[in-house]
Amino acid sequence: MSSGSLQSIGMPEIEKNENQNRYNPxxxxxxxxxxxxxxxxxYAAEPHSSGKPKFYCLEMLPYxxxxxxxxHVRNYSIGDALARFMWMRGYNVLHPMGWDAFGLxxxxxxxxxxTPPREWxxxxxxxMKVQMRRIGLSYDWAGTEVTTxxxxxxxxxxxxxxxMVDAGLAYRKSSKVNWCPKCATVLANEQVIGGCxxxxxxxxxxxxxxxxxxxxxxxxxxxxxxxxxxxxxWPEKVRTMQRNWIGRSEGTHVAFxxxxxSRKQExxxxxxxxxxxxxxxxxxDTIFGATSIQLAPEHPLVKEWVxxxxxxxxxxxxxxxxxxxxxETGDIGNIEKHGVSTGKHAVNPFxxxxxxxxxxxxxxxxxxxxAIMSVPGHDERDFEFAQxxxxxxxxxxAPNLDTEEIGLPYTGEEEAVLVDSGEWTGEASxxxxxxxxxxxEEHGFGEKTTTFRLKDWGVSRQRYWxxxxxxxxxxxxxxxxxxxxxxxxxxxxxxxxxxEKIEITQEGGSPxxxxxxxxxxxxxxxxxxxxxxxxxxxxxxxxxxYFYRYTDAKNATAPFDSDKVNYWFPIDQYxxxxxxxxxxxxxxxxxxxxxxxxxLIKNDEPVERLFTQGMVIKDGAKMSKSxxxxxxxxxxISRFGAxxxxxxxxxxxxxxxxxxxxxxxxxxVSRFLARVYRLTSKFAPVVQEVEQTSPAANAVRxxxxxxxxxxxxxxxxxxxxxxxxxWHFNTCIAAIMILVNEVSTAEPAMDAGEVSAATIxxxxxxxxxxxxxxxxxxxxxxxxxxxxxxxxxxxxxxxADAELARESEIEIPVQxxxxxxxxxxxxxxxxxxxxxxxxLADEKVIAxxxxxxxxxxxxxxxxxxxxxxx
RNA sequence: GCCCGGAUGGUGAAAUCGGCAGACACAGCGGACUUAAAAUCCGCAGACCUUAACCGGUCGUGGGGGUUCAAGUCCCCCUCCGGGCACCA
Numbered sequence: 001m002s003s004g005s006l007q008s009i010g011m012p013e014i015e016k017n018e019n020q021n022r023y024n025p026x027x028x029x030x031x032x033x034x035x036x037x038x039x040x041x042x043y044a045a046e047p048h049s050s051g052k053p054k055f056y057c058l059e060m061l062p063y064x065x066x067x068x069x070x071x072h073v074r075n076y077s078i079g080d081a082l083a084r085f086m087w088m089r090g091y092n093v094l095h096p097m098g099w100d101a102f103g104l105x106x107x108x109x110x111x112x113x114x115t116p117p118r119e120w121x122x123x124x125x126x127x128m129k130v131q132m133r134r135i136g137l138s139y140d141w142a143g144t145e146v147t148t149x150x151x152x153x154x155x156x157x158x159x160x161x162x163x164m165v166d167a168g169l170a171y172r173k174s175s176k177v178n179w180c181p182k183c184a185t186v187l188a189n190e191q192v193i194g195g196c197x198x199x200x201x202x203x204x205x206x207x208x209x210x211x212x213x214x215x216x217x218x219x220x221x222x223x224x225x226x227x228x229x230x231x232x233x234w235p236e237k238v239r240t241m242q243r244n245w246i247g248r249s250e251g252t253h254v255a256f257x258x259x260x261x262s263r264k265q266e267x268x269x270x271x272x273x274x275x276x277x278x279x280x281x282x283x284x285d286t287i288f289g290a291t292s293i294q295l296a297p298e299h300p301l302v303k304e305w306v307x308x309x310x311x312x313x314x315x316x317x318x319x320x321x322x323x324x325x326x327x328e329t330g331d332i333g334n335i336e337k338h339g340v341s342t343g344k345h346a347v348n349p350f351x352x353x354x355x356x357x358x359x360x361x362x363x364x365x366x367x368x369x370x371a372i373m374s375v376p377g378h379d380e381r382d383f384e385f386a387q388x389x390x391x392x393x394x395x396x397x398a399p400n401l402d403t404e405e406i407g408l409p410y411t412g413e414e415e416a417v418l419v420d421s422g423e424w425t426g427e428a429s430x431x432x433x434x435x436x437x438x439x440x441e442e443h444g445f446g447e448k449t450t451t452f453r454l455k456d457w458g459v460s461r462q463r464y465w466x467x468x469x470x471x472x473x474x475x476x477x478x479x480x481x482x483x484x485x486x487x488x489x490x491x492x493x494x495x496x497x498x499x500e501k502i503e504i505t506q507e508g509g510s511p512x513x514x515x516x517x518x519x520x521x522x523x524x525x526x527x528x529x530x531x532x533x534x535x536x537x538x539x540x541x542x543x544x545x546y547f548y549r550y551t552d553a554k555n556a557t558a559p560f561d562s563d564k565v566n567y568w569f570p571i572d573q574y575x576x577x578x579x580x581x582x583x584x585x586x587x588x589x590x591x592x593x594x595x596x597x598x599x600l601i602k603n604d605e606p607v608e609r610l611f612t613q614g615m616v617i618k619d620g621a622k623m624s625k626s627x628x629x630x631x632x633x634x635x636x637i638s639r640f641g642a643x644x645x646x647x648x649x650x651x652x653x654x655x656x657x658x659x660x661x662x663x664x665x666x667x668x669v670s671r672f673l674a675r676v677y678r679l680t681s682k683f684a685p686v687v688q689e690v691e692q693t694s695p696a697a698n699a700v701r702x703x704x705x706x707x708x709x710x711x712x713x714x715x716x717x718x719x720x721x722x723x724x725x726x727w728h729f730n731t732c733i734a735a736i737m738i739l740v741n742e743v744s745t746a747e748p749a750m751d752a753g754e755v756s757a758a759t760i761x762x763x764x765x766x767x768x769x770x771x772x773x774x775x776x777x778x779x780x781x782x783x784x785x786x787x788x789x790x791x792x793x794x795x796x797x798x799x800a801d802a803e804l805a806r807e808s809e810i811e812i813p814v815q816x817x818x819x820x821x822x823x824x825x826x827x828x829x830x831x832x833x834x835x836x837x838x839x840l841a842d843e844k845v846i847a848x849x850x851x852x853x854x855x856x857x858x859x860x861x862x863x864x865x866x867x868x869x870x
Numbered sequence: 871g872c873c874c875g876g877a878u879g880g881u882g883a884a885a886u887c888g889g890c891a892g893a894c895a896c897a898g899c900g901g902a903c904u905u906a907a908a909a910u911c912c913g914c915a916g917a918c919c920u921u922a923a924c925c926g927g928u929c930g931u932g933g934g935g936g937u938u939c940a941a942g943u944c945c946c947c948c949u950c951c952g953g954g955c956a957c958c959a
Contacts, residue, residue, distance in 0.1 A: 734894035813890040
């Protein structure tokens with residue numbers, strides 16, 4: 001019995017404490033929530049001069065729908081656990097939160113309830129903030145909160161937009177754009193998912209020709225692609241999706257002259273010029289195999305030719321109509337290839353061959369040049385088309401020169417050579433691509449080129465509830481600006497405020513256009529009458545840089561202070577759903593590069609490490625109102641407490657996997673927390689006593705002490721390691737459960753004084769700290785009960801003592817021919833010989849070896865023994 | 871069609887480096903406590919065979935093959951489920 005036993009420090013106190021041991025989250029949680037709310041410095045980041053290493057922990061900001069979703073609870077529980085852990089590890093942590101507060105739902109709500117969008121949104125924010133506080137999330141509200149629909153924020157959208165206009169990165173053009181009839185606005189390409197609106201998964205997007213503002217994201221296409229290699233902390237999946245989205249394709253432009261056609265240049269120059277069709281190909285090495293030219297139905301030349309060819313006009317119109325129909329039934333891409341001959345011909349500049357020109361429905365107008373050379377021998381699609389229309393199929397590539405026959409189409413290129421290709425015959429395919437492109441360049445009919453799938457980002461939205469675009473149209477015009485021409489507002493005119501009084505209707509056209517006080521203004525250059533731009537910005541603009549604003553949320557004279565951004569960036573850990581892999585996450589990367597080139601920041605990339613958590617599902621299906629399987633966080637909290645809901649969200653599955661929400665599971669976690677609470681609360685006076693008297697450190701430890709401390713330190717080591725890499729919080733919590741089960745089993749021994757007070761104190765002290773990132777309310781309460789001072793997240797994280805964690809004796813499985821024969825106990829230090837000896841001396845093993853010959857013995861130190869016998 | 875995940879007890883899952891498959895929970899079953907129930911505590915629990923019971927045995931990580939003393943883990947082929955892209959020249 002060691003000197004610091006329970007008796008010696010007073011059992012009566014423990015008895016007295018029993019009635020406090022019942023876990024009651026409904027009492028504890030509001031108590032601590034109120035205390036935390038009263039202390040804005042609790043979660044505040046420290047100044048850069050603190051000397052601590054920084055850690056920027058960020059979760060994706062929510063849209064303020066008014067209701068926190070269980071998926072948010074999961075997302076924020078992950079980030080919160082990490083932030084708290086990092087605080088306890090001594091980091092200066094920035095853990096901000098804000099609101100992605102512009103967007104259509106506010107307008108819809110306005111229509112439905114006759115509530116102004118601003119009022120509706122701000123009320124929702126208050127509601128959700130209450131919910132977030134109830135969950136105990138450690139956000140620095142006072143220091144960081146950003147609400148994107150307030151002019152204090154969106155004026156900087158306008159400010160950056162003006163800088164982009166100056167830099168030629170924002171421009172206005174007329175083009176075909178995606179139109180969602182439900183949103184009654186244009187969408188960017190990234191916001192069209194499978195032909196439907198990202199917000200309305202069952203609403204097909206239409207094509208409309210409109211004049212819109214675009215951001216020149218394509219200028220950064222190469223960098224956005226190449227820098228993906230510099231993001232090892234991002235999931236491979238997200239990087240792959242971005243790579244595919246950017247879709248860089250190296251190829252060649254080749255100009256084919258249209259045979260027998262010539263026209264006068266529109267400039268009035270009398271010089272005759274041939275009509276040309278420029279095609280884009282990645283396989284210029286196959287050009288001797290081209291047997292036709294295929295144009296998209298929307299190709300400019302087709303538009304010209306149909307004017308004098310009624311039959312062609314009809315065929316092309318049908319084609320366009322059919323494409324539209326196919327898009328609407330969702331099987332664009334599967335429609336049968338068909339085409340129509342234009343009756344015209346083009347000349348292959350490499351060999352002078354005359355090729356018929358067709359219009360085909362499988363040629364996309366907005367990719368490449370909208371025209372291709374058709375090589376049926378070496379392209380699946382061209383082959384299919386040629387078969388249907390009896391166009392010749394020519395073989396110009398083969399695995400080697402001697403190949404007699406080869407199935408066509410043959411699309412290999414890495415180990416292929418050219419045949420029947422004039423002077424290039426015999427060249428390796430890849431080399432020929434290079435040489436032939438150079439040949440085309442030298443002879444002025446082609447060039448190497450790179451095509452991207454990525455298109456410029458259309459940011460105009462024909463909606464009210466968004467950032468006004470800070471541009472006007474000067475009605476009379478002035479020097480350098482035509483009447484109605486566009487003029488950028490000066491910085492001093494910012495912010496362009498959204499008018500508050502507005503009638504929202506569902507009719508077409510931008511709602512702002514119906515507010516004369518907003519629309520009518522004066523030209524900042526000539527002072528004449530002007531109209532304001534009435535479209536607003538895509539809400540993805542807001543979320544493209546909000547995390548920079550967090551570092552300096554109240555700055556009234558600049559979007560942020562560059563020093564602050566340079567200190568905090570890049571974001572050390574960003575956590576959110578994978579659904580933003582190519583929306584928010586690509587726009588954010590683009591915005592970062594723009595701001596860097598504007599000299600506002602220094603970093604090339606916003607996010608060092610990205611984590612995409614899995615979905616929360618219920619009964620095997622994604623939660624949705626229509627399925628009636630939606631779990632309400634409020635209900636969970638009122639039934640089990642926030643600590644149980646949070647801990648369950650992390651316990652039920654590793655965070656990257658989908659999580660099946662089971663209420664019985666939450667109840668189970670709640671029981672576990674109650675057990676922890678009862679035990680810890682009961683022994684809290686012991687902890688307090690020990691920590692006040694600080695007894696001799698080198699007290700003698702009983703076997704019970706040693707066993708408990710061993711488990712404790714193994715648990716500390718496991719959790720500490722998991723937090724820094726794997727993030728399998730489910731096994732962390734399981735490890736704490738194992739510890740608690742063992743402590744619980746030892747309770748009679750602790751009561752009987754067989755465990756030293758010092759050990760009891762260490763165990764419960766550490767247990768509370770280990771659980772603090774997961775269950776902040778309960779651990780705060782217990783910390784107080786054991787006389788702890790200050791916030792738990794300012795306490796140092798427990799250190800694992802390898803010496804205490806070490807097992808003295810380990811169990812080694814002994815296999816015979818790979819099958820388990822018995823388990824033997826050996827000292828942890830035993831070498832291979834010693835383990836072998838113990839294994840061979842084991843009775844069960846001996847019994848099984850009767851009549852057999854041991855041919856080989858494999859011993860893996862500390863792990864197992866395998867006897868190979870005959 | 872292409873690219874990425876995934877498939878382990880009744881359920882969620884664990885096994886981090888090729889070394890005891892199923893940790894930790896949930897649900898279930900049995901018991902203690904209780905007048906009773908709830909709560910709590912203790913115990914059982916992959917399937918099958920054998921046995922009165924113990925003991926013992928066989929099979930087992932979606933399916934089939936392979937490498938290895940040893941495979942949930944590595945290699946090849948296939949099935950199913952989820953996600954992304956999809957006529958991108």
